[in-house]
Each structure stands twice: as structure tokens, then as C-alpha cells.
Amino acid sequence: MGSNNNHSSGNHSHHIIPKEIYTRVMWALIVFTLLTVGFHYLFHNVMHGSVLAAPVAFLIAAFKAALVLMFFMGLKYDKPENRAIFATGFIFLALLFIFCVLDIYTRVAQTSTL
Amino acid sequence: MAMSIHHLQKNEKSEAVTKLWITVVCGLVFMGIKAFEYYTKFEHGLLPGRLLDVAHAHAQHANLGMYYGFYFCMTGLHGLHVMIGMGLIVWLAIRAKRGDFGADYFTPVEGVGIFWHIVDLIWIFLFPLLYLVG
Numbered sequence: 001m002g003s004n005n006n007h008s009s010g011n012h013s014h015h016i017i018p019k020e021i022y023t024r025v026m027w028a029l030i031v032f033t034l035l036t037v038g039f040h041y042l043f044h045n046v047m048h049g050s051v052l053a054a055p056v057a058f059l060i061a062a063f064k065a066a067l068v069l070m071f072f073m074g075l076k077y078d079k080p081e082n083r084a085i086f087a088t089g090f091i092f093l094a095l096l097f098i099f100c101v102l103d104i105y106t107r108v109a110q111t112s113t114l
Numbered sequence: 115m116a117m118s119i120h121h122l123q124k125n126e127k128s129e130a131v132t133k134l135w136i137t138v139v140c141g142l143v144f145m146g147i148k149a150f151e152y153y154t155k156f157e158h159g160l161l162p163g164r165l166l167d168v169a170h171a172h173a174q175h176a177n178l179g180m181y182y183g184f185y186f187c188m189t190g191l192h193g194l195h196v197m198i199g200m201g202l203i204v205w206l207a208i209r210a211k212r213g214d215f216g217a218d219y220f221t222p223v224e225g226v227g228i229f230w231h232i233v234d235l236i237w238i239f240l241f242p243l244l245y246l247v248g
């Protein structure tokens with residue numbers, strides 16, 4: 001996006017994301033992956049289980065996903081329409097998950113007949 | 115992948131080709147790790163559903179087979195998409211080497227890039243889900 005003054009259609013209007021941003025995002029993703037593993041170690045091996053383990057892991061994952069979406073997929077510099085399209089997909093995915101989670105958490109404990 | 119688009123936008127064609135091949139190599143490394151992982155799982159009798167070798171796997175409960183059902187379906191489907199992505203990137207690398215793409219035409223590279231990164235995005239969630247939680 002960026003410059004709207006040249007009205008050439010197609011690829012010309014695309015924003016060129018600087019290389020440094022990609023390298024920084026890559027390092028951030030690596031650091032956050034290590035952080036996820038670190039937290040897992042803390043919660044499971046030091047604290048021997050915690051209710052925070054899953055929320056923390058998925059919070060970090062959500063942050064990493066946001067980084068990939070914004071920079072690697074260029075959504076940060078893209079048209080709002082494309083953001084809306086992605087958001088729609090994501091909302092429906094979340095809706096599906098919500099019903100699955102409701103199902104799991106309202107179940108009576110039972111033994112599988114596998 | 116993203117960097118190859120950056121290079122194409124600046125018309126740096128040979129750098130773009132190199133970055134595409136680096137992406138393929140990364141994909142290969144990932145699949146190699148997965149192959150090794152699957153192999154050890156099979157060796158320990160950690161198989162999905164009814165196939166789970168409860169005695170060999172020292173499983174406390176046959177329900178572990180259900181976990182491995184999810185595990186193999188999710189990592190398997192993800193792996194399949196990684197392989198599709200790698201195939202597409204090889205195709206892009208060959209076309210980029212031929213000089214098909216440049217600052218004024220790189221739509222296929224961008225499209226495959228979006229696919230590759232959504233597969234990556236899914237792995238970001240699968241990793242804590244399957245390897246860390248629970």
C-alpha cells in the first residue's frame with residue numbers, strides 16, 4: 001500500500017517490507033518458541049502442573065501468529081478488506097472451537113470403550 | 115519465503131531464487147525431523163486408536179490411542195501441506211530462475227507465500243497443543 005499517489009495497478013502498489021523487519025520477526029519467533037518451551041518446563045517440571053500452562057502457551061502462540069500474519073503475510077500493510085476476510089475465517093474457526101470446548105467441559109467423566 | 119518476495123519487489127532475481135531454495139531446505143529439515151519422530155513413535159507402539167500397543171508403549175490407559183489419533187491426523191495433514199508447499203516453492207524457484215518473476219510480476223510467489231505462511235501459522239498452534247499441553 002504505502003504510496004497511493006501512483007495509480008499503477010497490480011504489484012506496483014505493494015508495500016516493500018524491509019529485510020530487517022523480517023529478520024527481527026524471525027528472531028522474535030525463535031525467542032518466543034524458546035519461551036514457550038521454557039514456560040512448559042517451569043509449569044511441568046518445577047511447579048508440577050499449573051492451570052496457567054495451557055493459557056500461557058496459547059497466549060504466546062497467538063502473539064506469534066499475529067507476527068506471522070502482520071509481517072510474513074503482509075496483513076499489516078494490506079487493505080482492510082483482506083483483514084476482514086481473514087477475521088471472518090478466524091471468527092468461524094473460533095465459533096467451531098467454542099462448541100467443542102463447551103462439549104468437552106460439560107462432559108461427565110467416563111471410561112472409553114476403545 | 116517472505117524475503118524472496120522482498121527481493122523480487124526490488125527486482126533482485128537471483129537473491130529471490132536463493133531464498134526460495136533456502137525455504138525448500140527448511141521444509142526438508144522439518145519433514146526430516148517429523149520422519150524421525152514418526153519412526154520412534156512407531157517403534158514404541160505409539161499408534162492411533164485401537165492400534166495403540168498398550169503393553170509395549172507402557173500406556174496407563176488405552177485412551178492414549180485417542181491422543182495419538184489426533185496427533186497423527188493433525189501432524190500428518192500439516193506435513194502433507196508442508197510437502198505441497200515445498201512442491202510449489204520448487205516450481206516457483208524454477209520459474210524464478212528462468213526470470214519469469216520480477217518487480218512487476220510476482221503474484222504466484224505471493225500466493226504460494228500466503229499458503230506457506232498459513233501452514234506455518236497452523237504449526238504455531240499445533241506445537242503447544244500436541245507437544246506441550248496436557
